[in-house]
Amino acid sequence: MVTIQDIAEKLNVSKGTVSKALNGATDVSETLRKSILETAVEMGYSRTLHKRDAKTLCIFIENMSCQEPNDFGYDIVVGFRKAAEPSGYLVEVVPLDDKTQKRTRYDEYMLKHNYAGALFLGLSLSDVWLHDLQTAHTPAVLLDNYIKANPYTCYMGVDNAEGMDLAVAHLRSLGHTRIGYLSGGLGSYVNQARYSAFFHALRKNDLPDDPHLAGSDYFFSECLQKHLPTLLKQNVTAILCSHDLLAHTVMLHCLELGIRIPQDLSIIGFDDLPLCSYTMPPLTTIRQDRTQLGKSGFYALSSLLAGVPISTLLLHAQLILRQSTAAPKEHP
Template sequence: MVKIKDIAAKLGVSISTVSKGLHGASDISEEMRQQVLDTAVMLGYVVKEKKSQDYHKVCIMVENMDYENINQFGYELITGFKLMAQEQQYQVDVIPMDVYTQMQQSYDTYMKQQSYSGAFFLGFEMSDAYMQQLKHTTIPTVLFDNYISNKHVAYIGTDNHIGTKSLVNYLQENGHKKIALLNGSKNSYVSNLRYEGFLAAMKDVGLEIDENLIGYGIGFLPETASSYIPQFIENGATAIVCASDLIAAGAINEIHKLDLRVPEDISITGFDDLPIAKYLAPPLTTIRQERFTLGKTAFTLLSQLISAVPVSTMLFHSELVIRESVSKVK
């Protein structure tokens, strides 16, 4: 059985450093944390020994989400899920998914042919074929930032309403009245939640909603910003709420191209608190999602579904992380 000291020996670091990496401590570098997590998964690290149980094989289906390194949103979700699965002696396969594959074979047929006991969905949009088929599936399935009404399907995520409200409140407290929303894809369930949260928050603080200050992108990528930043500035926006840190990074880049400054000329906020957020220029005010813990909890929900426990929804509290990308209105 692999122990923490084996991971430490493999990396040539102390046991305390490995422990910090496995438990999300903030006083080690992101690079070291990624090495610890990668090595733990590679060696088959198990948190604690469990009694033998029935064999299960599960999968993580990923669409529209990067996960190769710790700066990408899906990395810690998948790593947390895998570590919990290994503790329970489950096999986990990560399966990149696309629209074409979903059209070739139904979800239930694919899962049964591959002998999977359940699945964790990352990055899917509501219009995807597999998402529609989940309405009637009996396969235990956990969705990240998506919801389907089916006793065999659970939803896990961060409270998007509270997170978006925290951003709007913080901007309003700093004197901003013309606040724009740069959202993700219109077909994304979480985009709709953040839009609804934005509308409710603006109403709560008595600010007018300008349809010229609402924009949608393709996914949650930086390229979303190029189509909307000039429009937002022309319509008087003093702050932009971005639906992801990557969109916020794109927005900051586009603002710099216009010879404007963040936050002196326009304030920017993100969502996710990816490792890159604190290294942007300026460091980004954002909403933290505990991705590693979300991944571990996703596996717990899936194992409960596999055991015929009809769990439904689990939302994590959001946390506002204040950095230097927001300033008071002059």
């Protein structure tokens, strides 16, 4: 176990100087502080192994809204705090951007700001810190992102395979045999996971799994103008969407085209955002209990802080039936 004394001897400075640098004292130059932080990380120093006062946790948020109750991340943050604060932790929410990730490595940032561990919301596969986390020593829990072979990280989320199985089985029970899929861009782990889970669910239910039954794009306009017409030409009678906002957009576009939901086309979303009860018609979807996701994020992080190398923590998915799905017209 690397100590502050080890770092001091490595750099030929006093133990007090190292301690000040790690705790953000203003009487240590920025150049020396950076050198100490980099050396601490290279030597494998972990604040969690010396955490007399490391009682602050961080929620990093990128590509996700969390300010208002209707925002996807809002309940996750609330759930995390509900679990963490009674256990004596302070929780800080920190917006994350490319500039921060390129300027400072993850472990260095955590040491500099005295954070014991972090929950990540919204990381994409192109993020610099997603690469840093492969060898990081500061515990981190990632919503919908998986880091292989690092005992200091945990993948947390809903069981996407179970969710897709529930959705496809429901449509199959109604008589749908041609089911399509529309997805956001495949530059995120969760979209890739749901994309693969969709085809696995088709095969599990003995339904056609032609790759042309799915389309994905970062832009809703491409999904509507390119992929939706392609699916309709293949006579699909139902479409699953990778998330509710996309499903709602598809429903509105179908209304403009004169396609009735669910009489002509059934639609299922994923997430169960608050808007799902108020779409026309109300949207059938796969629920993610976001408050429970937040609590689970803390449970996973506290386990990592205690030295228990949890790899994956998944919540069960739940199918929420509303009025956007029905039997296809040809079904008796």
